[in-house]
Amino acid sequence: MNGYKYLLLLAVAIAIGTPSTIDSLRGNYCWQMIPALGAAASLLLIVILERLKLTINLPWLFPTAIGIGIIGALVSVILFYAYPIFTLPVPTGKYAVGTISLHAIDKSRIELCDPTTNTANRELVVRVWYPAIANNSPKTPYFEDARLVPAGLFSHLRLVKTHAIQAAPIATTATPYPIIIYTPSWGGFKTDNTFQTQELASHGYVVIGLEHACSVPIAIYPSGRVIRSNLAADYTSSDAAMANFLNVARSQLDLRTQDVRFILDRLPEFNTHPLLKGSLNLDRIGIFGHSFGGAVAAQACAIDTRLKAGMNMDGLMFGSSAQQGADRPFLFMNSDYPRPTAAELRSTNGSKRRGQLTDEWGFQQRERWLARHGGYNLTLLGAAHMSFSDYPLRSRFVNGGGKIPHTRAMEIINRYTLAFFDRHLKQINLPLLAPKSTSPFPEVIFQNLGFRE
Numbered sequence: 001m002n003g004y005k006y007l008l009l010l011a012v013a014i015a016i017g018t019p020s021t022i023d024s025l026r027g028n029y030c031w032q033m034i035p036a037l038g039a040a041a042s043l044l045l046i047v048i049l050e051r052l053k054l055t056i057n058l059p060w061l062f063p064t065a066i067g068i069g070i071i072g073a074l075v076s077v078i079l080f081y082a083y084p085i086f087t088l089p090v091p092t093g094k095y096a097v098g099t100i101s102l103h104a105i106d107k108s109r110i111e112l113c114d115p116t117t118n119t120a121n122r123e124l125v126v127r128v129w130y131p132a133i134a135n136n137s138p139k140t141p142y143f144e145d146a147r148l149v150p151a152g153l154f155s156h157l158r159l160v161k162t163h164a165i166q167a168a169p170i171a172t173t174a175t176p177y178p179i180i181i182y183t184p185s186w187g188g189f190k191t192d193n194t195f196q197t198q199e200l201a202s203h204g205y206v207v208i209g210l211e212h213a214c215s216v217p218i219a220i221y222p223s224g225r226v227i228r229s230n231l232a233a234d235y236t237s238s239d240a241a242m243a244n245f246l247n248v249a250r251s252q253l254d255l256r257t258q259d260v261r262f263i264l265d266r267l268p269e270f271n272t273h274p275l276l277k278g279s280l281n282l283d284r285i286g287i288f289g290h291s292f293g294g295a296v297a298a299q300a301c302a303i304d305t306r307l308k309a310g311m312n313m314d315g316l317m318f319g320s321s322a323q324q325g326a327d328r329p330f331l332f333m334n335s336d337y338p339r340p341t342a343a344e345l346r347s348t349n350g351s352k353r354r355g356q357l358t359d360e361w362g363f364q365q366r367e368r369w370l371a372r373h374g375g376y377n378l379t380l381l382g383a384a385h386m387s388f389s390d391y392p393l394r395s396r397f398v399n400g401g402g403k404i405p406h407t408r409a410m411e412i413i414n415r416y417t418l419a420f421f422d423r424h425l426k427q428i429n430l431p432l433l434a435p436k437s438t439s440p441f442p443e444v445i446f447q448n449l450g451f452r453e
Contacts, residue, residue: 093202
């Protein structure tokens with residue numbers, strides 16, 4: 001091999017391998033680097049063999065080596081594009097965002113799903129986001145504990161950073177701040193809607209994210225206690241599966257609503273925390289959730305008057321709220337799916353029929369609630385179920401999002417979320433929610449049906 005080819009091959013190996021090697025040494029290794037690192041190692045091996053005169057008279061070696069390098073680099077680029085170490089939207093409010101975790105033990109309840117004991121109490125670890133004074137401290141990771149990170153294709157999520165500063169000093173210029181509780185989806189984590197919780201905190205809210213043991217895949221506590229769970233989610237394969245799912249859903253609704261009420265009970269104690277120091281407005285509390293978390297938000301509003309406003313993002317409801325609603329201002333956000341036809345509801349395909357029935361129940365529940373109590377109803381055109389969460393950021397191909405670009409969906413969701421809670425927790429009227437107003441977003445179908453107690 002000519003000398004210039006040797007140097008070129010060495011340069012390509014260094015160019016491909018150095019960034020990944022540096023990141024790996026910094027602890028930022030992720031699986032997407034493997035093709036680039038493999039290509040760089042292959043090129044270096046070829047260079048070494050060439051210098052040892054072990055590859056003489058192999059004219060195909062140089063172009064093959066260059067091809068290996070280019071392909072390896074391109075594969076890593078494609079993998080990083082498909083499964084990015086994403087950046088959350090930058091909060092638009094005037095405050096920086098601080099965050100802490102708080103731990104609470106409910107001594108009135110036994111933890112029924114802990115396989116290691118039948119005497120331990122129910123525990124919750126909540127994440128709190130709040131308006132903060134900016135400083136130069138590092139931003140917090142998306143997942144606080146590496147054990148929470150999904151294995152396999154999504155293991156790179158351990159490298160994702162938020163815009164929140166751990167234990168930053170709270171901004172005191174407009175205290176006390178209204179409180180908003182967030183409750184996640186069927187098996188979701190308290191960080192699954194960080195794009196929303198950070199945005200609300202930056203605009204002057206204290207947001208408390210819940211995580212429910214017996215539903216979240218892994219719950220980790222300060223004592224080292226770990227509870228794993230795997231909820232059944234099959235409701236279409238058979239009538240028996242649907243009946244089982246509905247029973248589990250009712251049980252989960254009761255469990256999680258009790259969790260919400262327990263946290264409401266603990267708010268006065270949270271308000272004495274040295275960092276929060278009286279910054280919580282205990283008279284202005286709202287709640288929102290995605291998917292099953294939306295059902296929990298609805299049910300909590302129906303049974304606890306401490307909650308002054310609620311929001312359900314694309315969640316089928318259960319319990320009394322599914323039949324009677326709640327006499328609280330309420331916003332429904334819905335994905336873009338058509339109402340089932342009569343033929344679909346009678347389909348001989350059992351799986352399809354059961355899926356369509358659940359969709360029809362969702363339409364009926366909202367109509368019943370809005371007819372009785374009024375409220376707000378928003379459909380986001382092009383959105384799918386997971387568009388109302390961080391999930392579309394995690395992968396450009398396996399994300400559960402819809403046709404609408406995820407950054408656009410998040411912008412719209414945040415605008416309406418903020419307007420709703422500003423109206424009902426801060427008494428700030430914004431044109432965005434005005435009756436008969438035209439939405440500035442062409443992707444939105446919006447109704448303000450008033451509020452009737």
